[in-house]
Amino acid sequence: MADKYLIYVACGSAAASAALARRRLIDELDKRKIKAVVEVHRILELPGQVANRKPDVVVVTAGQAPAALPEDVLIVQGIPLMTGFGIDGLVDDMLKTLEERES
Amino acid sequence: MQIIQTILDLGPTIMMPIVLFVMAILFGQKVGKSLRSALMVGVAFIGIFAVLNATLGTIGPAVQALADGLGIETLGTDIGWPVASAITWSFSWAGLIIPIGFVINWILLGLGWTKTFDADIWNYWHWTFTAAMTYIFTDILWLSLVLAIVVEVITLKLGDWTAPITQKYFGIPGTSLPHTETVNWAPFNMAIEKAILSKIPGLQKSKLDPESLRERIGFWGEPMMLGLYIGVLLGVFIWLVSDYSWQIILQLAVAIPALIFLEGRMIGILIDGLTPIVDGVRDVFSKSERFKGREILIGIDAGPIGLSNPASVVVGMIGIVVYLVLTLIIPGYKILPLADLAIVPIYYMFAAAASKGNLWKTFINGTLSSLLLLFVTTSFAEPLTEAAQFVEYGLPAGVLLISSLDVGAHLLPWMIVMPVVGIVIGNTSMIIIPVVIAVLWALAWVYSRDMPEKLAREMDEV
Numbered sequence: 133m134a135d136k137y138l139i140y141v142a143c144g145s146a147a148a149s150a151a152l153a154r155r156r157l158i159d160e161l162d163k164r165k166i167k168a169v170v171e172v173h174r175i176l177e178l179p180g181q182v183a184n185r186k187p188d189v190v191v192v193t194a195g196q197a198p199a200a201l202p203e204d205v206l207i208v209q210g211i212p213l214m215t216g217f218g219i220d221g222l223v224d225d226m227l228k229t230l231e232e233r234e235s
Numbered sequence: 236m237q238i239i240q241t242i243l244d245l246g247p248t249i250m251m252p253i254v255l256f257v258m259a260i261l262f263g264q265k266v267g268k269s270l271r272s273a274l275m276v277g278v279a280f281i282g283i284f285a286v287l288n289a290t291l292g293t294i295g296p297a298v299q300a301l302a303d304g305l306g307i308e309t310l311g312t313d314i315g316w317p318v319a320s321a322i323t324w325s326f327s328w329a330g331l332i333i334p335i336g337f338v339i340n341w342i343l344l345g346l347g348w349t350k351t352f353d354a355d356i357w358n359y360w361h362w363t364f365t366a367a368m369t370y371i372f373t374d375i376l377w378l379s380l381v382l383a384i385v386v387e388v389i390t391l392k393l394g395d396w397t398a399p400i401t402q403k404y405f406g407i408p409g410t411s412l413p414h415t416e417t418v419n420w421a422p423f424n425m426a427i428e429k430a431i432l433s434k435i436p437g438l439q440k441s442k443l444d445p446e447s448l449r450e451r452i453g454f455w456g457e458p459m460m461l462g463l464y465i466g467v468l469l470g471v472f473i474w475l476v477s478d479y480s481w482q483i484i485l486q487l488a489v490a491i492p493a494l495i496f497l498e499g500r501m502i503g504i505l506i507d508g509l510t511p512i513v514d515g516v517r518d519v520f521s522k523s524e525r526f527k528g529r530e531i532l533i534g535i536d537a538g539p540i541g542l543s544n545p546a547s548v549v550v551g552m553i554g555i556v557v558y559l560v561l562t563l564i565i566p567g568y569k570i571l572p573l574a575d576l577a578i579v580p581i582y583y584m585f586a587a588a589a590s591k592g593n594l595w596k597t598f599i600n601g602t603l604s605s606l607l608l609l610f611v612t613t614s615f616a617e618p619l620t621e622a623a624q625f626v627e628y629g630l631p632a633g634v635l636l637i638s639s640l641d642v643g644a645h646l647l648p649w650m651i652v653m654p655v656v657g658i659v660i661g662n663t664s665m666i667i668i669p670v671v672i673a674v675l676w677a678l679a680w681v682y683s684r685d686m687p688e689k690l691a692r693e694m695d696e697v
Contacts, residue, residue, distance in 0.1 A: 142543075143539045143542075143543070144538065144539030144540060144541065144542030144543035144544075145458075145499070145538055145539045145542045145578070147317075147499040147500075147502050147503055147506075147538070147539075148357055148502050148503070148506045148536060148538060148539075149355075149357075149506070149535070149536040149538065149539045150503070150539065151502070151503035151504070151506040151507045152357075152506050152507070152509075152510060152513065154507075155506075155507050155510045156510065156514070159510075172503075174457065174542075175542075175543040176449065176452055176453060176454065176456050176457065176548070177453065177454050177457060179450065179453070180453060180454060193539060194405065194406070194407050194535070194539055194540050194543060200450065211407055211408070211409070211410065211535075214407075214410070214535045214536065214539075215354055215409070215410060215533035215535055216354050216513065216514060216517040216533070217354075217517065217521065217533060
């Protein structure tokens with residue numbers, strides 16, 4: 133069993149599209165049998181949430197990530213989670229980077 | 236046929252899951268996943284109306300008491316976009332808009348009339364809303380669907396047109412924002428920037444940095460917290476001008492955050508349930524060989540883009556006060572902004588794009604839009620209230636009129652529905668204002684047609 137990752141999906145509203153992005157990410161991770169906790173947070177609250185409990189990855193669905201995030205948190209641009217196209221590549225790249233960081 | 240009608244008559248909590256299940260299967264999704272998702276949609280519909288029932292009974296009469304105290308005849312309640320969209324989807328034929336919208340988009344792409352493939356299926360509700368408003372006035376289904384299609388086509392064109400600057404300014408390459416209620420303000424925003432704001436020397440340099448201001452807002456700008464301020468402020472007003480005792484302050488301080496926060500959660504559940512349809516539509520599209528090698532823009536939801544854009548968020552916080560003050564001082568606005576105050580930033584997002592994030596210009600430009608937005612909010616209030624009754628959602632006692640800022644942001648549907656309906660039902664007074672606005676709007680679009688490209692080039696040069 134793979135490691136358990138903590139992933140934050142950061143979105144403007146944490147309502148409609150964030151739910152879609154989260155569901156798509158979970159489905160894609162399930163397919164690869166990767167265990168992860170995926171939480172949605174609003175971009176405005178992200179720095180606070182990250183300081184509170186540091187995730188392995190922050191996926192920003194759209195727009196600008198807040199500048200003040202710790203360097204060891206992987207930031208991923210998550211537009212594919214909004215459009216629905218290219219999610220495979222996004223998740224592959226994300227997992228590869230995470231594995232490289234661990235080794 | 237009888238059985239189909241019987242099921243449709245059971246209302247959205249039963250009908251929508253069945254319709255969506257069938258649709259997910261047709262789009263090639265697995266049975267188990269489709270069933271689970273369809274059920275979630277039904278659960279979400281129950282949740283949306285339950286939340287409204289639990290909060291509107293407190294909020295609605297209090298708003299009316301404020302109106303009485305201020306000597307305003309009626310003041311309806313802004314129930315928020317989640318409820319407005321749920322009412323819209325509750326029409327028995329509403330589910331038809333998804334396949335129709337998809338097919339129309341497909342045909343337009345095939346003809347090369349648009350570059351946008353709108354993957355944001357949820358927000359097809361803007362077109363469903365267009366149809367629902369037409370239907371309430373006319374009872375003519377084919378006409379309702381035709382107007383929905385007209386709005387779709389124009390919205391896709393608006394998405395194409397604004398794409399150069401939305402991609403660049405919001406940082407969303409490969410996409411467009413065919414999101415009626417926001418992008419339909421772009422012609423006015425772009426024209427005002429081009430004709431006026433860009434020519435005022437003192438406005439061109441803003442020392443305020445939206446990004447650092449946004450960071451400072453933090454959780455104080457969270458929708459639930461916004462609900463608290465609005466609730467307390469409103470409660471104090473009501474306490475001062477009506478028979479209510481001071482407890483109303485505390486009651487509204489919880490009821491309004493509850494409405495905003497819980498409806499947001501319910502929509503999250505609803506969207507989770509819609510995923511198989513959304514992905515089914517995408518799969519059909521991506522398996523097609525037709526559009527290979529062509530430049531296709533993927534249409535996405537503008538909501539989260541606006542709510543994460545620093546300039547829109549910062550100006551939107553001030554906009555909340557603007558919306559409330561305008562409603563109370565200008566006669567004729569009959570809906571008190573409440574639940575949708577949490578998403579005011581998205582009504583400033585195209586003003587932000589037009590000025591590339593200049594806070595002063597965003598504020599001026601977006602505030603000009605708000606004058607019209609509040610007017611449309613009131614204009615749609617009666618048909619929306621009637622629609623709620625039509626789909627047998629019983630409004631709590633003391634609630635006479637409902638609408639939402641987001642409904643009022645549907646400028647394009649309003650400009651098209653009102654004149655057509657006015658002609659069909661023979662009510663000429665409905666026609667004039669929307670037609671005048673529509674002419675101005677079209678002229679604004681023509682006048683500013685070079686703006687998105689030009690703004691994008693300017694951003695490259697910096």
